[in-house]
Amino acid sequence: MQLKLQQITKQFDSKKVLQGAEFTFEKGKIYGLLGRNGAGKTTLFNCLSGEMAMDGGQALIRTESGDKPLQGEDVGYVYSLPILPEFLTGYEFVKFFIDINKDKLHIDKSVDEYFELMSMSVEDRHKLIKGYSHGMKNKLQMLLFLITKPPVILLDEPLTSFDVIVALEMKKLLREMKTNHILIFSTHILQLASDLCDELVVLHKGELSSVPAELLHSADFEQKVIQLLKDDSHAEQL
Incomplete structure (x- = not known):
């Protein structure tokens, strides 16, 4: 399975954010989407998710x-920034989500079994979502995709809010999920990208370019990527 992007464009007033972005993402890999602030990473995700219409x-x-x-x-x-019903407990929300989707999804676990997959304690799953930490809210979001199993999963800065232990758990989960999904996450933490990703993609001047595989685990990886993001001619270099 592949996700193929063809000449995606998006602009706001006179600002062209995406200018013919093209790339092919494959199942079985974790892709890191790198770009400077304002490069259009969230805009690209919003276009792919249907939150925002593409111009072309x-x-x-x-x-x-x-x-x-x-x-x-x-x-x-x-x-x-997770968008969740904070007046419900985590358990109530997941049970409600399963109940309204049970006719169109293959639900093969109980509510508690899903929470156990996310290593969320019995106490936490029965707390109001309003009292969850940012990291716990992100875990709850991830749990929904274990239930729905969409072919493409987009993660916007997914691990920055987790403590060390939870971050390790989430990395393990993402590596397991890539077998059946196309995973793309945006991050500004280069060490995380190097550690977790199979392939890196740079969004610069509205276009997507692949970072050479040999660069990913090289000693000067961070410095080279910074140079690529600064250099207007990086697309030709790649």
Whole structure:
């Protein structure tokens, strides 16, 4: 399975944020999306998730049976600022989510079994979401995608709010999930990108470029990526 982006454009007033962005993402890999602040990473995610309309271009899901346009239900989006019903407990929310989706999803675990996958204690799952830390809210978002199993999962700065132990758990989970999903996450932490990703993609001047594989684990990885992000001609170099 592949996610194929073709000539995606998006502008706000006179500012061109995406200028013919093209790339092919594959199942079985974790992709890190790198870019400077304002480069358009969140805009790209919003376009792919259907939160925002593209001005031009398209995104396709490519399988053995052919290509089809990417739909909203194909995408799971882990927001950097989680949007959750804070008046419910985590347990109440997940149970409600399962109940309203049970006719169209293959639910193979109980509510508690899903929480155990996320290493959330019995006490935490019965707390109001309002009292959750940022990291716990992100774990709850991730849990929903273990239930819905969308082919494409977008993660906007997913691990920056976790403590060391939880971050390690989430890295393990993402590595397991990549077998059946296309995983793309944006981050500004280069060490995290180097540690977790199979491939890095740079968004610069509205276009997407792949970082050479040999650079990913090289000793001067961080310095080279910083140079690429500063250099207007980096796309030609890549």
